[in-house]
Amino acid sequence: SKNGYSSRSNARMISTLRKFYAWLVRSGQTESNPTAKLTMPKLAKSLPKDMTEADVEALLQAPDLTLDIGIRDRAMLELMDETGLRVSELVGLDVENVDINIGVIQVLGKGSKERIVPMGEYALEFLQKYFTESRPNLAKNFKEKAIFISQHSRRMTRQSFWHRIKSYALTAGM
Template sequence: MRPDPAPRRTPAERRARMMALPPLSDDDGGAIDRFVDAIWAESGLARPTLESYRRDLAGLARWRRGGGLAKATRADLFDYLAWRSAEGYAARSNARLLTALRAFFGWQVREGHRPDDPTALLEPPRLPRSLPKAITETHVEALLAAPDASTPDGLRDRAMLELMYACGLRVSELVGLPATGVNLRQGVLRVLGKGSKERLVPMGDEARHWLERYLAEARPRLAGRQVHATLFLTPRAGPLSRQQFWHLVKRHAAVAGIDPARISPHGLRHSFATHLLNHGADLRSLQMLLGHSSLSTTQIYTLVAREKLKQLHAHHHPRG
């Protein structure tokens, strides 16, 4: 018996409600494991994406209370999506869930485990179009100058911030960057992006300067006598997590006099793209630098630049 729709709840309440559902059955857990292994072999999806698929599928399986994930019908999926909407899950979260369901049931059909795909007629929820939030060049300069470069941690932070802004890296790409991915002589990084796609990104003279200083002065002290493949290390000689980098960005933003609520690590990537466009870069080159598989993903930044021009016109033109 399915749970009745409930009033919209807070994230903590939703997590508690999910925890109260029955545990994942062995059959459903095995089906999810086989799917994740297969989709990784087929598409080379990144670990965070695979874990996201696993969580979403496990949520549906537990909600069905032993009814069998692979046996879910279109009506079951409609009911589950309706229940999630009533519970207060965001449209973006439900859209991500639908992506996982389509991948899973598509795999089920290809493998001959079921004759039909119950997601065939499911429409994705409409997502509000939100523009990437870039910070001004003045704020970027203040943020980059915030770390205390006289300490190993501060020098590491300065090098990381410089690289992220100079190269437009994703957070996962930055914290997972191997030492072997750096070519200081040529001034480029070899970055492994989404879908295990590799790209070369120029780092610029300023970022290269700080990276050279980090490698010469800070990294040997952070690594000690141990040998590590990861480029950026913590004082315990381990790699930084995305959450740790998120916290250090917030801390340095506060030092720089920037409202921490207005900045995020991914905001530096958005700033990289927006500032390049503002200074005349073309979309195709920006697509290659960002590692976007589709140009349509990159085109969102033209809207950001256009909004900025409209604001400038409204503020400065006598008839704005």
């Protein structure tokens, strides 16, 4: 701390030294662990960065709507934006969870709690576009019950969707 290191850097150094001395004790090279009484510094919890309306709009406009994947991604982004779904909830949606006629989604959330979520106008529009134009081209295996499927005709994973969001954020200049 006196040398100007941040709390996070100090915590990393202490953790490293603790592991090292624990190994020395286990391997019999020393009998005492001088790091045992060291206390970890308090780490401030950082808040997530917020997005402006312009950022959100730029992200929504980023997918290429001439591609099936672009239409899928736009539908996913619109659903997240207008419904507040978590990514894991979004990729976990099955075809039977959506009622396009009424404009609602049945979501299985944290703790296996089920809820009904209304869709916004744009989310509904892009979801219908995805179902009619893109999903049939992506779904070589029509047994897949997931709404959002990858190029390999399997359920999208949350990791692959986050990867796509990051690439769209770069495209949008964020």
